[in-house]
Amino acid sequence: MEKLKLLAPAKVNYRLDVLGKRPDGYHELRMVMQRVGLCDEISIALSGTPGIRVTCGKVGVPDGPGNIAWRAADALLKLSGKETGIDIAIDKRIPVAAGLGGGSSDAATVLMGVNQLLGLGLSDERLMEIGVKLGADVPFFIFKKTALAEGIGDKLTAMESMPGLWVVLVNPGIHVSTAWVYQNLILTEKGTDTIIRGSYGTAAEVAGLLSNDLEPVTCGKHPLLNELKEMLLTAGAAGSLMSGSGATVFGIFEDEEAARRAAAEIAAARGWFAVAVPTL
Numbered sequence: 001m002e003k004l005k006l007l008a009p010a011k012v013n014y015r016l017d018v019l020g021k022r023p024d025g026y027h028e029l030r031m032v033m034q035r036v037g038l039c040d041e042i043s044i045a046l047s048g049t050p051g052i053r054v055t056c057g058k059v060g061v062p063d064g065p066g067n068i069a070w071r072a073a074d075a076l077l078k079l080s081g082k083e084t085g086i087d088i089a090i091d092k093r094i095p096v097a098a099g100l101g102g103g104s105s106d107a108a109t110v111l112m113g114v115n116q117l118l119g120l121g122l123s124d125e126r127l128m129e130i131g132v133k134l135g136a137d138v139p140f141f142i143f144k145k146t147a148l149a150e151g152i153g154d155k156l157t158a159m160e161s162m163p164g165l166w167v168v169l170v171n172p173g174i175h176v177s178t179a180w181v182y183q184n185l186i187l188t189e190k191g192t193d194t195i196i197r198g199s200y201g202t203a204a205e206v207a208g209l210l211s212n213d214l215e216p217v218t219c220g221k222h223p224l225l226n227e228l229k230e231m232l233l234t235a236g237a238a239g240s241l242m243s244g245s246g247a248t249v250f251g252i253f254e255d256e257e258a259a260r261r262a263a264a265e266i267a268a269a270r271g272w273f274a275v276a277v278p279t280l
């Protein structure tokens, strides 16, 4: 039986503006989302034994139907009407509940992989419609380009031009519930007149874009994250920010060596998860 091995990358949010709350509880957003080269490895194989099996073996990530990758495979299998079985193994490299979109990326990768393996021929637009029902971040990972994301995060426009940068991701092992962060956000009447351009040329220009309305909520509960942002700046980052709902904090660098040095220093000093990865 045919088998695929795929990489599911993480993301960071260069910008996350919350514009308002919708009647269904979701928030209207304006974000700039960037994929980075820290990836889960996913194997997907068709099997003669009906049913979907997902194994991950990472603490905090459920096997079976509790896994968003299982739900992604289930959605496509039901739509296809086929009787085949699907075996999915996830080698989890992306920190969990960390604001890096790991679960959403796994789901997007499984949608694309199962579409291919079952020969369904569904367009990316159709996969994004299916994906948004699994999680607001899923369509972005099917889009596969640095994006301005609006609506609940699913209305995507490609950025015209973005610099290739090095991103240092630091996660102090704090798990954050995205739902909790949105529930505890205090919406303020703030101007939304900051113009987000289609093109940015340097790390310094991207640093001017960095802002995240969810930061005060997560950093209020975990003040250590402010210290982490400072450490990244001291280590030479052009800018630093919390990603998504946190708790991962990232710094942007133009220079690979400087990024690798910063990650090694922070990992050695505090024993935290710290890696330097390129933007994709």
Ligand SMILES: C[C@](O)(CO)[C@H](O)COP(=O)(O)OP(=O)(O)OC[C@H]1O[C@@H](n2ccc(N)nc2=O)[C@H](O)[C@@H]1O
Pocket: 013, 016, 025, 026, 027, 028, 029, 031, 099, 101, 104, 134, 135, 136, 137, 138, 151, 152, 153, 178, 179, 180, 182, 244, 245
């Ligand atoms: C924080 C981000 O990662 C930024 O990219 C996303 O906004 C969250 O994306 P996600 O984890 O894929 O989101 P979902 O799994 O759909 O929702 C998780 C929780 O976040 C809340 N949520 C999510 C997206 C959004 N635009 N408004 C929200 O209020 C939902 O009410 C839900 O309680």
Ligand SMILES: Nc1ncnc2c1ncn2[C@@H]1O[C@H](COP(=O)(O)OP(=O)(O)OP(=O)(O)O)[C@@H](O)[C@H]1O
Pocket: 060, 061, 062, 066, 067, 068, 069, 090, 095, 096, 097, 098, 099, 100, 101, 102, 103, 104, 106, 107, 137, 176, 178, 244, 245, 246
């Ligand atoms: N494949 C998966 N990978 C990671 N977490 C998963 C997966 N499937 C289910 N989960 C559950 O989803 C929760 C959120 O995980 P995830 O790593 O996607 O959060 P996140 O990185 O904060 O996402 P986001 O940036 O979209 O808010 C975890 O607590 C975990 O139990």
